[in-house]
Amino acid sequence: MEKESAFPGHPPPCRGKLITILSIDGGGVRGIIPGTILSNLEFQLRVLDGDDARLVDYFDVIAGTSTGGLVTAMLTAPNENNRPLFRADQIVPFYLRHCPEIFPPSTISLLTGLAGPKYDGEKLREIVREKLGDRRLDQTLTNVVIPTYDIMLLQPAIFSTYDLKRTIEVPALLSDICIATSAAPTFLPPHSFKSNTREYHLIDGAIAANNPALVALTEVTKEIRFKNPDYLSPMGENPDFSPTGKNRFLVISLGTGSTKSRRTYNATEAADWGMLGWIKPLLIDFFLEASSDMVDIHLSTLFQALSSEEYYLRIQDDELSDELNALDNATEENLRKLADVGKNLLKKPLSRVNLVTGKHEPDEPTMTNEDALSRVAQILVNEKMNRTACST
Secondary structure, three states, X not given: OOOOOOOOOOOOHHHOOOEEEEEEOOOHHHHHHHHHHHHHHHHHHHHHHOOOOOHHHOOOEEEEOOHHHHHHHXXXXXXXXXXXXXXXXXXXXXXXXXXXXXXXXXXXXXXXXXXXXXXXXHHHHHHHHHHHOOOEHHHOOOEEEEEEEEOOOOEEEEEEOHHHHHOXXXXXXHHHHHHHHOOOOOOOOXXXXXXXXXXXXXXXXXXXHOOOXXXXXXXXXXXXXXXXXXXOOOOOOOHHHOOOOOOOEEEEEEOOOOOOOOOOOOHHHHOOOOHHHHHHHHHHHHHHHHHHHHHHHHHHHHHHHOOOHHHEEEEOOOOOOHHHHOOOOOOHHHHHHHHHHHHHHHHOEEEEEOOOOOOEEEEEEEEEHHHHHHHHHHHHHHHHHHHHHHOO
């Protein structure tokens, strides 16, 4: 009899060479950008492996924060045929249709905005609950990791399918998780719900990890240690995670864009800022981008140290205008522009972070991000074939 895999619906990773991770940043309506990238990747997988190919068939873990958490749920929640509820090419149309409802044009005044969230969140809750229904965290078609932040406990609350194996807690509804991880302070109200063991009071997962790639990697590492605390011993390795060489992890990390290359500040300018002056740059330009960049630098350093640069792919656009960078600019014109940003990003040269300067620089000038996705698609298909062959 086959041993049960640590990954639902997948042969154990030991039967291939890689543990595969897909990560999607937070960013409000800018989720259109990674949505475009994911559509391209899934298309290439279909070309290589048949029209029924879906991203869940190739990734052991899909992680997402805020808007990325919603995309994660869309890609991994099952339909009536136990296949993904959404194809990747349905993400952008979903955003184009529903973002104007979630973030309607606001006539909010400054005083009203200081007294409460910009949006009441009712439409977000309605849409998410309609689409995801009563599907729970334990029903996803592959492992998922979605960060939130609990303001009662003042600590991150990570919703992970791995943790379900180590708790008696009834799995949360995917709709509750998505509403919570999207509850950006000042934009949407916090979200609370109860399980059989505790009560949650949650806000945007970006407070903890706007770029959830490192959280996903940590969850896999925790699973290794949980399965067998002595896994580092040659005689005590967890068979589901037995290392097979330096290229053990494949991590694809998708950003939602930033203004880092276009918008700068200086000390003289910031010296006169008061509380209101600091709110936007501190919450958007500094905090979220710094958090995402630190994860990118950490993973870039790790994979370069292992001489495995081609197994870590970060796709991000640092040249958004202030208008495009807004989390809630849901005008039809802006949403279409964001879709164009995603398409243009595919044609840009592949870049990696310079570990000295911290800036992204072209890595292989003749290779575009689309070329890199094509290379990744082939690796993913080969990995899937290796697992299938070894399990028969």
